[in-house]
Amino acid sequence: MAENFVSIKMRHEQARWTTVPLMAMIRHRANSNNKVPAKLLYSSRSYKDIIYREELDHVSANDSSLRVIHALTRRQPQNWMSYRRRIDRAMLADTAWPLAEKPLTFTCGPTAAVESVATNLLELGYEAERIKTERFG
Numbered sequence: 001m002a003e004n005f006v007s008i009k010m011r012h013e014q015a016r017w018t019t020v021p022l023m024a025m026i027r028h029r030a031n032s033n034n035k036v037p038a039k040l041l042y043s044s045r046s047y048k049d050i051i052y053r054e055e056l057d058h059v060s061a062n063d064s065s066l067r068v069i070h071a072l073t074r075r076q077p078q079n080w081m082s083y084r085r086r087i088d089r090a091m092l093a094d095t096a097w098p099l100a101e102k103p104l105t106f107t108c109g110p111t112a113a114v115e116s117v118a119t120n121l122l123e124l125g126y127e128a129e130r131i132k133t134e135r136f137g
Contacts (some may be wrong), residue, residue, distance in 0.1 A: 021106070021108050021134055022040060023052055023055075024091055025106070026038075026056070026059060026066070026116065029066070030059050030063065030066075035065045037066075037097075039066075039067045039068075039095060039096070039097070040056070040066070040067070040068045040069065041069045041071065041087060041088050041091070041096075042056070042068060042069065042070050043071040043072075043086060045074045046072055046075035046076070047072060047075070047076065047077050047080075065103070068089065069083070070082045070083070071084070071085060071087055071091065072084060073086050077125075085111075087113070087117055087120075088114070088120065089114075092117070092120050092121060092124060093124055096124070096126070099125050099126065099136060102130065103126070104130050105130060106133075106134075107121075107132070107133050108133065108135070109134075110137045111136070111137055114133050114134070114135045118133055133136055
């Protein structure tokens with residue numbers, strides 16, 4: 001069974017609260033040497049706003065079963081090769097696990113963003129009981 005991690009972050013001052021649950025999961029996964037394939041779709045305003053960037057780079061560089069995908073919504077560095085918008089249905093369709101794998105999906109962040117991601121996942125055919133959410137604000 002695949003695990004799919006989705007993180008939403010809208011405001012820099014809220015970032016630590018937004019990413020803490022998912023970082024705890026990634027750290028636990030790394031510390032337990034868990035090699036179940038996992039993805040983190042991580043949205044930030046800009047490259048400098050990516051909280052835990054160095055740690056995520058290190059963990060993903062040393063674990064081929066973890067894929068970290070960034071989306072930058074406002075400012076991107078020159079030659080940025082990843083997403084340049086907020087997480088949307090098309091991005092989820094591009095990055096999430098195939099439905100046949102019955103992925104377990106986690107999303108956390110501001111209520112509106114979490115609701116948007118959860119709704120998009122449902123519309124893409126993901127099972128409601130496999131979509132776990134944590135909201136604030």
